[in-house]
Amino acid sequence: MAGIRLQPEEGDVSQQQARAAASIAGDLVSDDERSVAADSWSIKSDYGSTLDDDQRHADAAEALSSANFRAASDYNSDKEEPDGEGVTSMLGLQSYWDAAYADELANFREHGHAGEIWFGSDVMDVVVSWTKSLCIEISQGHIPNHVDDIKSGPVEQGDKYLSSWSVLDIGTGNGLLLQELAKQGFSDLTGVDYSDGAIGLARSLADRDGFSNINFLVDDVLETKLQRQFQLVMDKGTLDAIGLHPDGRIKRIIYWDSVSKLVASGGILVITSCNSTKEELVQEVENFNQRTNESQGSDIQKDQASGDHTVFRYLNHVQTYPTFMFGGSVGSRVATVAFLRS
Numbered sequence: 309m310a311g312i313r314l315q316p317e318e319g320d321v322s323q324q325q326a327r328a329a330a331s332i333a334g335d336l337v338s339d340d341e342r343s344v345a346a347d348s349w350s351i352k353s354d355y356g357s358t359l360d361d362d363q364r365h366a367d368a369a370e371a372l373s374s375a376n377f378r379a380a381s382d383y384n385s386d387k388e389e390p391d392g393e394g395v396t397s398m399l400g401l402q403s404y405w406d407a408a409y410a411d412e413l414a415n416f417r418e419h420g421h422a423g424e425i426w427f428g429s430d431v432m433d434v435v436v437s438w439t440k441s442l443c444i445e446i447s448q449g450h451i452p453n454h455v456d457d458i459k460s461g462p463v464e465q466g467d468k469y470l471s472s473w474s475v476l477d478i479g480t481g482n483g484l485l486l487q488e489l490a491k492q493g494f495s496d497l498t499g500v501d502y503s504d505g506a507i508g509l510a511r512s513l514a515d516r517d518g519f520s521n522i523n524f525l526v527d528d529v530l531e532t533k534l535q536r537q538f539q540l541v542m543d544k545g546t547l548d549a550i551g552l553h554p555d556g557r558i559k560r561i562i563y564w565d566s567v568s569k570l571v572a573s574g575g576i577l578v579i580t581s582c583n584s585t586k587e588e589l590v591q592e593v594e595n596f597n598q599r600t601n602e603s604q605g606s607d608i609q610k611d612q613a614s615g616d617h618t619v620f621r622y623l624n625h626v627q628t629y630p631t632f633m634f635g636g637s638v639g640s641r642v643a644t645v646a647f648l649r650s
Contacts, residue, residue, distance in 0.1 A: 399549060399552045399553075400549065400550075400552055400553030400554060400555075400556070402502060402503065405502075405503045405505075405506070406503050406504070406505055408505075409481075409503050409504075409505030409506045409508075409509055410505045412424075412482065412505070412506075412509050413505050413508050413509045413512070416509055416512060416513070417512075420516075422482060422484060422513055423481075423482045423509065424482075425484060426481065426544060426545055427544065427545070427580065427582065427642055431580070431629070431642055432484070432485060432488060432544075433488070434626060434628060434629070434644070435485070435542075435544065435578070435580055435626070435644055436485070436488045436489055436492060437492070438626050438628075438644065439489070439540070439542070439578055439646075440470065440489075440492045440493070440494075442576065442578075442623075442624065442646055443469065443470060443473055443540060443576075444469050444470065446576070447469035447470075447472075447473075448469070451623070451648075467493040469493075470492065470493035470494045470495075471493060471494070471495045471496075472496075473494055473496065473539045473540050474496040474498075474536075474537075474538045474539050474540070474572075475489060475494050475496060475497045475498065475538060475539070475540045475541075475542065476498050476499075476500065476534075476538040476540070476541045476542065476570060477489075477497075477498070477499040477500070477541075477542045477544070478500055478529045478541065478542070478543050478546050478567070478570075479500075479501055479502075479529070479543065479544070479545065479546035479549065480499030480500060480501050480506065480507075480510055480524065481501060481506050481509075481510065482506065482509050482510050482513055483499045483509075483510030483511075483513060483514055483522065483524060484513065485499075485542060485544055486499050486510075486514075486519070486522050487513070487514065487517060487519050487522070489542075490519050490521075490522065494540075495521065497521070497522045497523065498522075498523045498524075498525065498538070499522060499523070499524045499525070500524070500525050500526070500527035500529065500532075500534070501524075501526065501527070502526065502527065502528040502529075503526075504526055507524045507525065507526050510522075510524045511524050529546065529563065529566055529567065529570075530550075530559060530562050530563060530566055531566075532566055532569075532570065534570060537569070537570060537571065537572035537575070538570060538571065538572060538575060539571075539572050539574070539575040539576070540575060540576055540578070541567060541570055541571050541575070541576075541577045541578070542578050542580075543567075543577065543578065543579045543580065544580045545580065545581065545582070546563075547560065547563060547579055547581060547584070548581050548582060548583040548584070550563050551583060551584075552583075560592070561596075561599070564592075564593075564596040565596075565600075568596075568600075568619050568620065568649070571620075571649040572649065573649055573650065574648070574649065575648075575649045576623060576646050576647065576648055576649065577620065577646070577647045577649065578644065578645070578646045578647075579643075579644070579645050579646075579647070580642065580643070580644040581642070581643050581644075581645075582641055582642050582643075584643060585640075585643050586625045586643045586645050589643065589645045590622045590645065593620045593621075593622065593647055596619065596620065597617065597618045597619050597620065597621075600617070600619050601617040601618075618650050619649065619650055620647040620648065620649055620650070621647060621648050621650070622645070622646075622647060622648075623646040623647055623648045624645075624646050625643065625644060625645040625646065626643070626644040626645075629641070629642050629643075629644075
């Protein structure tokens, strides 16, 4: 997710143009401006006052100040533009998303509308089909190199693989991504969001559409209370949102530490972003691996191929999104990247 809703037909819109369009003035938010709340993400405006929370925040700040790698705020493709402090603060506040989802839930109850599909239905369809193929390949013992070339078999054939995958969608919003995954054969599905309104909407939609088996919980990924791990963790815009928070650099560090505990060994994390390129996401993972290696040393499993200690390693990325040319470089307005948990 990011500051605006990206329409699928705007294939020639660059990330710079999209983020510039997110500028919203003042404290009053119109209905049109609230349409950016297509999905929610698991962030909080304030950490609690407990010692554990304060210590985690302090540890992240220390890691950021002492690190010799790029800060998370550098992970955007329009570095010439000044940060929009007002927009950043608003999109990072829980109160904004609570209000947005209160509107969405009221709209559903009155008109039956499901709300927005973040990044558009075309992108969601690509993410779902690509992730399905990736999971089937891994279940069959393959580590795919070109997932986009895979022709998936019928859902019935994939069921014997996909039904065993436990899936977590962080920042699930209206939960439609999990519904689409269920249609493909995934059955152990959990969606979390820090907004009560989002979870209320997701549950209502799932019950209406016949997906009452999907488990929806109120939970903040940065302070998760989940006690289990998942073989597949989906992030569709959550990391984008965390980067838009005024304390985004610190929160992104906490994000990686938290998510690494939610992905089971041998499982995968699939991130879809419109604020970071594939290369930037890979670099951020490498920075996380470096921090973890420095803090835990031999406790991290050693990657035999590279000789490095790794928590996550790059697995693959979607290569079928429309591209555009800008400044002599070819890019895409959306990136979806998969990382394998050691």
